[in-house]
Amino acid sequence: MNANPMPRIMKQQKKSFSTRNETRRVKIRGVPIGGGTRVTVQSMLSVPTSDIERALGQIRELASAGCDIIRLAIRDRDAVEAFREIRSCVDLPLVADIHFDHRLAILAAEAGADKLRINPGNIGSDAKVREVASAALEYGIPIRIGVNAGSLPEKLARNEPTAEKMVEAARMEIEPLLESGFQDIVVSLKSHDPAMTIAANVLFAENFDLPLHIGVTEAGLPDVGAVRSAVGIGSLLISGIGDTIRVSLTGDPVEEVVVGKRILRACGLLKRGVELVSCPTCGRCRVDLIGVANEISRRLPQIEKYIQVAIMGCEVNGPGEAKMADVGIAGGNGYFLLFKKGKVIEKVPQEAVVERLLVEIEELAAVSDD
Ligand code: SF4
Numbered sequence: 001m002n003a004n005p006m007p008r009i010m011k012q013q014k015k016s017f018s019t020r021n022e023t024r025r026v027k028i029r030g031v032p033i034g035g036g037t038r039v040t041v042q043s044m045l046s047v048p049t050s051d052i053e054r055a056l057g058q059i060r061e062l063a064s065a066g067c068d069i070i071r072l073a074i075r076d077r078d079a080v081e082a083f084r085e086i087r088s089c090v091d092l093p094l095v096a097d098i099h100f101d102h103r104l105a106i107l108a109a110e111a112g113a114d115k116l117r118i119n120p121g122n123i124g125s126d127a128k129v130r131e132v133a134s135a136a137l138e139y140g141i142p143i144r145i146g147v148n149a150g151s152l153p154e155k156l157a158r159n160e161p162t163a164e165k166m167v168e169a170a171r172m173e174i175e176p177l178l179e180s181g182f183q184d185i186v187v188s189l190k191s192h193d194p195a196m197t198i199a200a201n202v203l204f205a206e207n208f209d210l211p212l213h214i215g216v217t218e219a220g221l222p223d224v225g226a227v228r229s230a231v232g233i234g235s236l237l238i239s240g241i242g243d244t245i246r247v248s249l250t251g252d253p254v255e256e257v258v259v260g261k262r263i264l265r266a267c268g269l270l271k272r273g274v275e276l277v278s279c280p281t282c283g284r285c286r287v288d289l290i291g292v293a294n295e296i297s298r299r300l301p302q303i304e305k306y307i308q309v310a311i312m313g314c315e316v317n318g319p320g321e322a323k324m325a326d327v328g329i330a331g332g333n334g335y336f337l338l339f340k341k342g343k344v345i346e347k348v349p350q351e352a353v354v355e356r357l358l359v360e361i362e363e364l365a366a367v368s369d370d
Helices: 052-065 077-089 102-110 126-139 163-179 194-207 222-238 253-266 289-299 318-324 350-366
Strands: 026-028 031-033 040-044 069-073 094-098 115-118 143-148 185-190 244-246 274-278 307-312 327-331 335-340 343-349
Touching (some): 040 253, 069 077, 185 194, 194 222, 244 253, 289 350, 327 350, 335 350
Parallel strands (some): 143 185, 274 307, 307 327
């Protein structure tokens, strides 16, 4: 008999999945970013800021989708004036996004921006960045230093971008600001490549305690972009890195918020509303599970309370998952067993199961957690 102890087959995990990286906290119109507070979801208007009616319409859509912070492009002085008017009509935090002309950032701060976003690669000299910081200090608003792999500062732009160069670009802007006493800084390091985005943010988090806005930039059309974003943003969040997120999709910004909230939910960082767990089905399934799951999903009530619902095809994994959920169903031959809080409460024919499950979800939603 081998007297040797069993070899270690699992490396010790350095950090719990649930541990968030410690960062400073900044506030954007009262909404905190960093310092262990909840991870917020951001998006950016796709219409010109100077088209006030359309901008307000898109802001309303984003707000009802659950967007926490909204960014607007400031191209010129007309956009600054439009921003001022939009600001007066909206409660959500609004971020002014400025490239090239630092004077627009100063004007946007005066026009009521709740945060400024500038890119060190194209805003120009340290002196200009310091002028922007001085305006931000005067109006009590944070600045996001947004580094993009595709627009690194000139001295770093030779050859291919790397995670190290991205962090260096951020450091070049951050250190003078910190030295001048400006503290309210959020940083983003984005690439279209999820792996480079992850590497840059991990490296940054190892060296700085500033809050991180994370996202995979230019992620693509919604189907592919959602996957690329889930890989990049999700990996970082799971390892505790990231204080606010933006999914960048070639499409409707509302879709960015929907995908962002799905990523947060998958990472266990959004415990609100109904979360569905459903099996992929296989040759053992003797109910129309896909039809039932789709109909339930379509008819789910919009609620604040967090409720887990399991929709399972058979007796293999069905009872286990259904027991773990708040309410669940496990398929048999043309019927489902209905589980609630770990116990079977009823046998329901397939034709009635959607209505029956929805009643249980509504009832759970109506019960107070106190
Ligand atoms: S729960 Fe049953 S039907 Fe669903 S995938 Fe597993 S074995 Fe197949």
